[in-house]
Amino acid sequence: MKARILTLLTLVVFSNPIFSQNIESPCSHEAIQNRHLEQNPNALEALEATEKALQEIIQKFRTNPELKSQSTYVIPVVMHVFHFGELGKMDMEQALSGLEILNQDFNGLNDGWNDIDPAFDPIKGSLDITFCLAMIDPDGNPTDGLIYHEDEQAVYNEGDLFQHAWDNYKYLNIYFPKYTQGGPSDFTAYAYYPSTIGSDNNAGGIFYSSIRWGFGNHSILDEGDDWASVCSHEAGHWLNLAHTFSNGCSGLGDSVDDTPPCLGGTIELSGCENNDFSCGEHTNGSNFMDYNHRCKKMFTQGQVERMTAALFLPSRAPLWSQANLEATGCSNLNTANDNIYSTNQIRTFPNPVTNQITFEIEETAILNIYNVHGQFIENFVIKNKNSSFDISNYKNGIYFFSTMTKENRKTGKFVVNK
Ligand SMILES: [Zn+2]
Structure with a gap:
């Protein structure tokens, strides 16, 4: 019975077409997942297996909290910037700006953390995780973690950007074409769920339009714009979170207990003024996994639990091992052991x-x-x-x-x- 429920869950979650494209949508994750499922015959089965493993980890945590071997995690990151001359050439300062936003959001250090709708403040959750720009490359040589690739097509996310991947079991690869959708558009980014098939083929990670990553001279965002926190939305996907509006008002939702169902993918809230009751409940419009991109403030505790469990999946656990942190130059940030x-x-x-x-x-x-x-x-x-x-x-x-x-x-x- 459980297996049948899981099958239904993944089918519904991943067979939804991308929500209306005539609104500004920061993330094209679902369209990319659909493409992934169409192109890979084993992908659906693998997704079901991953979900099953994830639920088992969550149950073990709930019954044996001490099994969480640590409560702090470090993830080595490599950033691939695709440019043609100056076109798409994000500099280090901007790259670090986006990474800083990512780390602040996950750790509850973002500006909006202390200004959350009272309806959701009691369930906000932070994850003690640090995304560390790698200092050692796969060959053991020093690196600053920001790798430039001059490629006229890749600037538009055309061609095989995965050919430049670093080992997915050692690094979170973030790919920065100037545009993720082939040209100027409101789509900012997409990410891949945990998958050993993906990691085996170095075909995971996050794709992100460099003009909306952080703040700096190549970014079109104004300083402080919450749109920059779409990075945390994508890292949420990378740690197996679905959109809060997945499956609309149906009971399946996003597989997280404390995120209320909503139709957030098809509606626009007005900033942080949350008047949406699209499923008869108060929508958590400031959730990082909503599409309300002008107001991104929080994950819920349920989402943090799911992401923590995802860190123990075979495609994610090797990244934060002490051995890997030493191999990638990130061990100085590891306070866990x-x-x-x-x-x-x-x-x-x-x-x-x-x-x-x-x-x-x-x-x-x-x-x-x-x-x-x-x-x-x-x-x-x-x-x-x-x-x-x-x-x-x-x-x-x-x-x-x-x-x-x-x-x-x-x-x-x-x-x-x-
Ligand atoms: Zn998304």
């Missing part, structure tokens, strides 16, 4: 911090500070167990610290929020 972090043996306060931060540690130590991209910033010497430092020149964002002592590597993180 350290046996001291989060105990009272190392304290950081205040956190979030504005201008001055204090560390408390049991012994004299040198703390190395890294930004969210794994780049070293500076080090602090902690003496007398308690030292304060001026960080007024730090930009808003997440920062990591680590120290090596004889027995233990101690790590942690703090947030600068001014």
Whole structure:
């Protein structure tokens, strides 16, 4: 019975045609999934198997919470930029801007996090995950994680962009043609669900129009525009989230218990003013997985549970393993496996911090500070167990610290929020 329900679920979820294209739609995920199913005879069966595995992981978490081996994850990222001369050539500053938005959104550090509709504030959820721009390439050489490919067709997402993929079991590949739909359009991006078939063929990841990624001289978005958070919508798909409006008002929905059904794919809400009761319930219009792209603020706790389970699928778990983080240069950001972090043996306060931060540690130590991209910033010497430092020149964002002592590597993180 369960298998039949799952079959029905995936059929309904993935056989829906793309919702009306005459509205501004940030994501063409469903059309891409339909294409994927048409072109790959085994894809539907694989999707069903993945959903079954995912539900089993969720059930194990619910009955044995300690099975969540860690509550923090680091995902190495490579960004492929497709350009022709200056056409489509996003620079590093803009690339990092988009990555910063992605990390802030997932960690509940986005501007809208403290301004959520009271109807949904109690169920908002964050995931302790860091998307880290890789510092080591598949051959073991240093990289800045931003790879340029000069290709006149690929600028328009034409041709085989997957030929440039880095190992999908080691890196989240994000592809940046200038346009994802062959030319100027309102479609911004699409992403692939977890799939071992996809990863085996290096045919997964996220495709994203570079003119709507982050803020910068190549972006058409105004600073602060919530449309930039479509990156979090796509990463949600990459971690197996469906649209909140999947299956309309039917009971199947998006396979998440706490997201109310809605018809959000076919209607436009007005910014964050949510007057939509399209399925008789208050629509969670500020959800990252809606199409309400001018107002993106939150995942629900149910969505976070589903994404956490997806991180344990065979196509995702290898990415955040300690061995892979060391192989890709992202291990400095991994606070999960350290046996001291989060105990009272190392304290950081205040956190979030504005201008001055204090560390408390049991012994004299040198703390190395890294930004969210794994780049070293500076080090602090902690003496007398308690030292304060001026960080007024730090930009808003997440920062990591680590120290090596004889027995233990101690790590942690703090947030600068001014
Ligand atoms: Zn989508």
